[in-house]
Amino acid sequence: MLFFGLGEVSLMVQLNQVTQNYFGQPRVLDQVSLELKKGDFLYVLGGSGAGKSTLLRLLATEESVSSGSVSLFGYNMNTVSPQTLRAIRRVLGYVPQNLRLIPDLSVFDNVALSLTLSGQRVLSSEARMRVGEALERLGLGQLSDKTASGLSGGEAQRVSVARALVRQPELLVADEPTGAQDPEHTWAMMDALVRANLSGTTVVVATHDREIVRRIRKRCAILRGGRLQIEQQGAALCT
Amino acid sequence: MYLIRLAMRPWRKAFWSQLVSGLAMAALLVMGSFLIWLQQGLGPVISRMDREQVITAYVDPQLAVTEDARLADRIRLKLGAKSVEVRAVSSEQFIDDLKGNYPELAKELEGLGGEMQSLIPRYISASGVFAPDAGEQLRKVPGVESVETSRERYKPIAGAFTALRKLALLLALGLGVALATGLVHLARMNGQLLSESLGILRLWGASAGALRVPALVSGASVGALGGVVAGGLWLFAGAFLSANLGAFSPLLQQIPAPTAWSALWVAGAGVFSGALAGTLNPGESRS
Numbered sequence: 001m002l003f004f005g006l007g008e009v010s011l012m013v014q015l016n017q018v019t020q021n022y023f024g025q026p027r028v029l030d031q032v033s034l035e036l037k038k039g040d041f042l043y044v045l046g047g048s049g050a051g052k053s054t055l056l057r058l059l060a061t062e063e064s065v066s067s068g069s070v071s072l073f074g075y076n077m078n079t080v081s082p083q084t085l086r087a088i089r090r091v092l093g094y095v096p097q098n099l100r101l102i103p104d105l106s107v108f109d110n111v112a113l114s115l116t117l118s119g120q121r122v123l124s125s126e127a128r129m130r131v132g133e134a135l136e137r138l139g140l141g142q143l144s145d146k147t148a149s150g151l152s153g154g155e156a157q158r159v160s161v162a163r164a165l166v167r168q169p170e171l172l173v174a175d176e177p178t179g180a181q182d183p184e185h186t187w188a189m190m191d192a193l194v195r196a197n198l199s200g201t202t203v204v205v206a207t208h209d210r211e212i213v214r215r216i217r218k219r220c221a222i223l224r225g226g227r228l229q230i231e232q233q234g235a236a237l238c239t
Numbered sequence: 240m241y242l243i244r245l246a247m248r249p250w251r252k253a254f255w256s257q258l259v260s261g262l263a264m265a266a267l268l269v270m271g272s273f274l275i276w277l278q279q280g281l282g283p284v285i286s287r288m289d290r291e292q293v294i295t296a297y298v299d300p301q302l303a304v305t306e307d308a309r310l311a312d313r314i315r316l317k318l319g320a321k322s323v324e325v326r327a328v329s330s331e332q333f334i335d336d337l338k339g340n341y342p343e344l345a346k347e348l349e350g351l352g353g354e355m356q357s358l359i360p361r362y363i364s365a366s367g368v369f370a371p372d373a374g375e376q377l378r379k380v381p382g383v384e385s386v387e388t389s390r391e392r393y394k395p396i397a398g399a400f401t402a403l404r405k406l407a408l409l410l411a412l413g414l415g416v417a418l419a420t421g422l423v424h425l426a427r428m429n430g431q432l433l434s435e436s437l438g439i440l441r442l443w444g445a446s447a448g449a450l451r452v453p454a455l456v457s458g459a460s461v462g463a464l465g466g467v468v469a470g471g472l473w474l475f476a477g478a479f480l481s482a483n484l485g486a487f488s489p490l491l492q493q494i495p496a497p498t499a500w501s502a503l504w505v506a507g508a509g510v511f512s513g514a515l516a517g518t519l520n521p522g523e524s525r526s
Contacts (some may be wrong), residue, residue, distance in 0.1 A: 062442060082447075090444035100439040104248050105241060113241045117443040167443075 011074065012036050012171055012202045013059060018068035020054050028054045030226035031068070036204070038170075041197045043213050044206045045238055046223035052206040053097050055223065056175045059204060060094040061085060072171065090119045093164030093201070095174035099156050101163075103149035107140060110148050111163045118167035134166040135159075137192050139185060153180040161189055171202045178209060190216055213238045242449060245436055246456035249429040257461050260425045264418060264465030264509060265472065271414040272473045272497075272505050273480065278407040280494030281400050288397045288490070292369050293389040294318075294377060298361040302382045304329065310382045311363050317376055318365055330359040396490065422458070422516035429457050429517070454517040462513015463506075470506035473497060 013036035020029040028051045036042060046052050057063045058070050061077060070077045072088055080088070101110050111131045115122070122130070135141050138158040143151065151159065157180050164172055174193065178186040190212060197203045207213070213220055220231045220238035231238055250257050296314060298307060311327040318325070328336070337345040348359065363383075370376075374388035433453050441450055477497030485492040 060442060086444050086446065088444075089442055092442070092444075094442055096439070100435055102241075102245060102436045102439070104244055104251070104436075109241055109244075113440075114443055116241070117440065117445050117449075119444065 010037065012038050012040070012072070013204075014069075014071040015058070016069045016071070018058065018065050018070060020051070020058065020063070020066050027226045029058075029223075029228075032226075032228045034221070034228060034230070036202055038202055039197065039200055041194075041203045041218040042205070043218055043220040043238060044204060044223060044228075045208060045210075045213065045220060046206075047208070050223040051226050052223055053175050055228075056173050056204065056206050057096075059171070059173045060092060060096070061089055062094075062096075087119075090117070090167075091170040093167055093169030093172040093174075095157075095160045095164050095172075095177045097175040097179075097206075099160040101148040101151070101156055101159055103147070106145050106147055107135065107151070107159050108144045110159055111135060111166050114163040115166045118169075120167065130166055134162040137165075137188070137195075138162050139188060154182065154185060157181065158185060158189065161192065165192055165196055168196070168199070169201055171204070172196060173204045175206045176208070177205065178207065178212065186212070210238070242452040243456055245433065246453040246460070248436075248453075249432050249457045250460070252432050253428065256425070256428065258464070260421065261461045261464030262468065263421060264462065264513070265468035267414050267418045267421075268465060268469035268505055268509055269472045269476060271411050271418070272469065272501070273477065274407040274411040274414070276477060276497055276501070277494070278404050278411065281404045281407075284490055284493050285397050285400050285404070287493070288393045288400075289371070289390065290368050292366070292373065294365045294369065294374055295387045296363045296365070296377050296380070296383045297385045297387075298327075298363065299382050299384040300360075304361070306382060307361060307363070310380070313380055314363055314365060314377060314383075317380060318367070318369055318373055325363060325365045327361070327363045329361055333359050333361075396488065400490075418512065419516075422462075422512060423519060425461060426454065426458055426516040426519050430454060433457070451518055455514050456517070458517020459510050459514035462509045462511065462516070464509075465513065466506035466509020469509055470502040473505045474499065474502040477501070 013034065015032055015034040018029055018032040019027055021027045032055065034042075044052050044055060054063070058065060058077075059072070061072070064077065073091075075084055075088060077085070102113070105113065108131060111134055112127060115127055115131060132141070132144075135144055138161060140155065140158055140162060143155060143159075148156065148159065157177060161174065161177050164174065172193070177193070178189055181189060186209075193203055193205065194216060222229050222231075222238060298310060302310065307327040307329065311325050315325045334345050334348055337348070365377075371390065374386045374391065377383055377386045437450055437453065474497065481494060481496035484494065
């Protein structure tokens with residue numbers, strides 16, 4: 001698989017002995033190692049404060065590691081050049097826990113801006129169509145013109161997911177994307193994530209909703225005390 | 240377009256802060272413009288006071304009146320005939336000159352008859368661009384009793400103007416520091432308002448240039464407000480001050496009134512400094 005015209009990579013994500021701690025705090029992540037190939041789908045489970053969001057922020061290139069290394073698409077994030085980092089971010093889709101919509105823009109513009117910044121060469125008509133589809137898929141068609149600052153928590157969460165999906169990313173990182181959803185929208189959102197996964201996107205979802213994990217069986221890992229346990233085939237670690 | 244709309248967030252979230260900052264910036268710019276205009280304008284005035292002189296050489300009363308013209312020639316040659324206007328003023332011409340403004344006094348002096356010759360000094364007036372020591376040289380010319388030069392007369396004024404120039408420059412620099420400090424604080428506040436959105440744009444792969452656009456445009460918009468208000472004020476206030484500074488000293492009338500170009504420069508300085516301040520703080524996050 002070729003990325004950025006720079007080479008072929010076999011692993012999308014490779015975490016090697018990653019430790020993350022903040023000033024004076026105990027380790028949030030402790031010697032975490034993980035590998036994800038193209039098309040993988042991984043749930044990350046764990047209680048509050050287990051380090052799920054920290055792990056996902058590392059995958060989203062939002063933070064640097066304290067020790068160890070994070071490689072995305074074959075590039076070590078400790079040594080990557082700013083240009084390559086920017087190129088990597090353009091093929092990432094990220095749903096942060098705090099959503100971070102741009103409150104001044106409409107729902108449509110929030111999603112369209114994400115597509116624009118992905119650097120994909122799409123005609124404006126195609127861009128409109130893709131944005132419209134992403135919004136419809138998540139039940140946001142009626143809210144297209146609404147300003148993001150006026151959305152409810154659940155609506156904003158869906159916009160944040162649409163914003164990540166519209167760029168058809170190589171790697172999608174979603175931190176508790178269904179936390180504020182009713183069941184109907186939860187399954188619509190999971191359908192959208194699975195659909196993206198089927199079309200080749202590697203997906204990492206942090207959640208504490210065991211029902212989702214049970215109904216949509218995928219690879220799963222649990223964070224406990226900063227340590228990551230990955231479910232082995234046949235084991236029922238997460239369910 | 241999205242980035243421009245983002246740039247307008249500080250105006251929506253903190254309208255009064257932006258407005259007051261813009262107006263404070265305008266006030267500082269107008270004051271700074273006045274000081275720089277004064278500093279620049281006084282330079283040629285001081286230089287002219289130094290170079291262009293009016294020298295009055297009083298003729299020795301013992302010298303025959305018929306020798307005045309020859310003395311004037313000697314003075315002309317001494318000063319350099321090319322750029323010098325020399326005029327010998329006899330007692331009668333002095334009275335004639337006096338009649339225009341002080342007719343009564345002229346009449347009284349005329350009544351003195353022959354005594355007038357000894358009471359009213361004859362002098363030779365020379366005006367032009369002279370060497371600084373021209374007065375000293377003329378004192379040595381035979382037939383010259385004493386010499387007065389405008390340079391000596393203006394020396395305290397030139398000194399005061401020089402001090403004023405330095406003070407104006409210092410104050411302008413002080414205002415520049417105050418302006419920069421205010422703009423940096425405004426940029427920091429606007430940076431806080433934009434930081435979260437810029438953080439997510441950065442994570443989407445926005446280029447460094449694109450990330451600077453909102454802060455730059457928002458800074459420039461405050462700068463444009465300050466600059467346009469300051470430019471307009473400067474055009475009127477400058478013309479008013481220029482017209483009225485002559486009341487302090489006629490010499491100050493030599494400073495040219497501010498032009499429309501200078502007002503445009505003031506407006507441009509506002510936009511530029513606002514935009515510059517905006518680029519200083521485009522939000523904090525991993526690059």
